[in-house]
Amino acid sequence: MTVPRRxxxxxxxxxxxGGSALGSVPGGTRYGVAPGGPHQEASYGKSVHTVLEQAPxxxxxxxxxxxxxxxxxxLAHRHGVTAYAVxxxxxxxxxxxxxxxxxxxxxxTHEHPNLEVIETVADVRRLxxxxxxxxxxxxxxxxxxxxxxxxxxxxxxxxxxxxxxxYNATNQLADGCLDRTDGGLTxxxxxxxxxxxxxxxxxxxxxxxxxxxxxxxxxSEHPCVFSHSNxxxxxxxxxxxxxxxxRACIDGNGVVALVSWGPLSMRPNTTHRPTLDExxxxxxxxxxxxxxxxxxxxxxxxxxxxxxxxxxxxFGAPTYPDIAAQYNxxxxxxxxxxxxxxxxxxDYAQIVDVADRLLAxxxxxxxxxxxxxxxxxxxxxxxxxE
Numbered sequence: 361m362t363v364p365r366r367x368x369x370x371x372x373x374x375x376x377x378g379g380s381a382l383g384s385v386p387g388g389t390r391y392g393v394a395p396g397g398p399h400q401e402a403s404y405g406k407s408v409h410t411v412l413e414q415a416p417x418x419x420x421x422x423x424x425x426x427x428x429x430x431x432x433x434x435l436a437h438r439h440g441v442t443a444y445a446v447x448x449x450x451x452x453x454x455x456x457x458x459x460x461x462x463x464x465x466x467x468x469t470h471e472h473p474n475l476e477v478i479e480t481v482a483d484v485r486r487l488x489x490x491x492x493x494x495x496x497x498x499x500x501x502x503x504x505x506x507x508x509x510x511x512x513x514x515x516x517x518x519x520x521x522x523x524x525x526x527y528n529a530t531n532q533l534a535d536g537c538l539d540r541t542d543g544g545l546t547x548x549x550x551x552x553x554x555x556x557x558x559x560x561x562x563x564x565x566x567x568x569x570x571x572x573x574x575x576x577x578x579x580s581e582h583p584c585v586f587s588h589s590n591x592x593x594x595x596x597x598x599x600x601x602x603x604x605x606x607r608a609c610i611d612g613n614g615v616v617a618l619v620s621w622g623p624l625s626m627r628p629n630t631t632h633r634p635t636l637d638e639x640x641x642x643x644x645x646x647x648x649x650x651x652x653x654x655x656x657x658x659x660x661x662x663x664x665x666x667x668x669x670x671x672x673x674x675f676g677a678p679t680y681p682d683i684a685a686q687y688n689x690x691x692x693x694x695x696x697x698x699x700x701x702x703x704x705x706x707d708y709a710q711i712v713d714v715a716d717r718l719l720a721x722x723x724x725x726x727x728x729x730x731x732x733x734x735x736x737x738x739x740x741x742x743x744x745x746e
Contacts, residue, residue, distance in 0.1 A: 405696035407663040408432060409439045410709035416440050419488050419733035420711050423522075423617040423657055424498070424566070424588040428665030436664065437474040437493035439708035442733070443484050445496040445587065445659075448520070451503070451527035455511060458504035462518050465495050477519045481741045484733075498587070500567065501527035502552055512555045521744065522562040522587070525549055526572065528599075528680065534576070535569035538598055538680040544571035550579060557581045560744045565589075570605060577608045583739045584612060588619035588659040591645045597624055599683045606646055610655045615735045617657035618642045620702045622691060623684035631690040636704030636714065640721050643731070653727040657736045660701065662708065667696050 421443040427433070436444070449461025469475045478484055478494035487494045502525045505511050525531075525545075528538040533549035535541050545553070553576055556563050563584045565573040577584045586609060592600040601616070609616055618639070619625070625634040625642065647653050684693075692699045698706035705714055711732070718728045 405694075406430060406666040407696065407698070409435075409664065409707050411435055411438045412440055412709050412712070415491060416712050416715070418715060418729055419443070419484065419737075421445070421484065421496070421657070421733045421736045422662070422708075423564075423585065423615075423659040423736055424619065424661050425659070426661070426663045426665075426667065427495075428663060428667060431665030433468065433472045433475060433664075436472075437491060439493075440711045441493060441708050442488045443478055443494045443496050444664075445498045445522060447500050448497045449499070449504075451500045452529075453504050455504045455506060455508075458499070458515070459518075462497055462515065462520060465497055466519065469495070478521065479519060480744055480746065481737050482746070484737060484740075496521050498564070499523040501525065501531065502533045502549075503527075503531050505533070505552060507532065507548065509551055509555050512552065512561065513559045516559040516561055520561060521740070522564050522585070523556065524564045524567055524587075525552060525576065526569070527567045529678070530569070534572035536572075537567055537569050538683070539569065542569045542571045544569070545575045545579070550575075553579045557743075562739060562743045565601075565605070565609070567599070570602070573601070573605050574608055577612050577614065580612070582743045583614035584609060585615045585617060585657075585736070585739055587617050588621065588624075588661050589616065590618055590624045590642050594642060594645055595625060595627055597683055598681045599624055603649060606649055610646075610650045613655070613739075615655055615657050615739050616646045617659040617736070618646065619659045619661050620705045621661040622700050622702055623687040625702050626687050626691070628686075633691045633699060634702045636702055636717060637721075639702045639705070640718070643718075653723060653730050654735060656731050657733075658714070658731060660705070660708075662701065662706075663696075664708075670695070 419442045420440055422441055423445045425444050425446060427446050448465060449458050466477060469477055474492050476487060476492060476494050478496045484494060497519045499520060525533040526536045528536040530536050530539040530541060533552055534545050535543045557580055563576055563580055564587045565576055565584055566586050566589045586601055589601045592602045606616055620639055622634055625639055643656055646656050715728050
């Protein structure tokens with residue numbers, strides 16, 4: 361059975377975190393540090409990441425990722441990432457579980473002085489200067505809101521900085537991208553958009569039904585993001601987004617974060633693991649629609665620590681589309697395997713190589729800075745304020 365994130369997190373306070381299975385990686389690239397090859401190793405499914413001898417000069421913000429209780433958090437500032445947008449609690453949680461989830465991360469920063477909860481863009485830049493890393497607390501749906509709008513301001517005060525309204529399945533706020541209907545925002549969902557604008561929470565449209573995303577972006581006074589979605593024009597997957605959604609995000613000066621998770625990057629009629637070069641073509645697609653690199657970011661949906669087993673309901677489950685079927689058949693069905701990421705970016709420290717490869721691909725130094733962090737931080741600055 362699945363261990364709910366809330367209970368899994370509680371176990372961590374007893375179990376603590378383990379040591380890294382990896383050492384530092386010598387060598388150099390244009391940026392002065394090198395992750396080399398795929399150094400990530402799996403011990404009973406645990407995702408660990410290479411420790412860099414020297415921090416890269418750029419900021420990298422990952423707009424979507426997961427951290428689990430056995431993560432080596434004392435090393436999290438040494439993987440080349442400045443800001444981890446961590447899913448703060450499980451989707452479909454009630455308000456009590458969400459409260460427990462968000463406060464857990466504050467406790468984590470008390471135990472690990474190399475980590476802080478991010479509240480402002482200035483925090484991100486300071487953490488980079490100080491050689492630390494930050495946790496950008498994100499919610500992957502709005503189920504926890506129930507019908508109480510006041511909870512949004514309360515959670516913003518507790519550090520919530522980005523949220524989806526819906527996770528795949530339709531809820532009280534909007535339709536999900538894997539459900540049968542495409543009804544858009546509910547009346548309550550419209551109010552949630554307004555309230556997120558008011559209190560300074562970034563609206564994330566990944567996992568959300570098409571009509572709902574268009575209505576969110578049209579209603580929002582601030583730019584919105586897709587934190588981990590790829591173009592369906594290249595990878596037609598129900599979890600990906602079409603060019604109309606991409607254009608709407610760009611027109612609002614938002615950001616589309618292309619995700620290196622393999623099942624959303626695997627082209628139809630292929631059987632091989634997607635490569636980094638193929639992933640760059642997804643970036644190119646959004647940049648070509650925008651006419652620049654100003655609305656592009658890179659996310660991973662990676663884990664640090666051991667991703668828990670998926671549960672099984674003996675009464676059955678809704679027949680949502682299997683977004684990973686092709687990948688499971690031809691590459692790997694092991695959801696803990698590094699091979700679930702595109703080849704060449706399965707370890708956070710490889711962000712250094714990703715940056716070099718983007719330069720070789722034709723993006724400028726400034727473009728790379730924007731793609732890795734500055735575009736997302738521009739949106740965050742407008743939404744969060746000072």
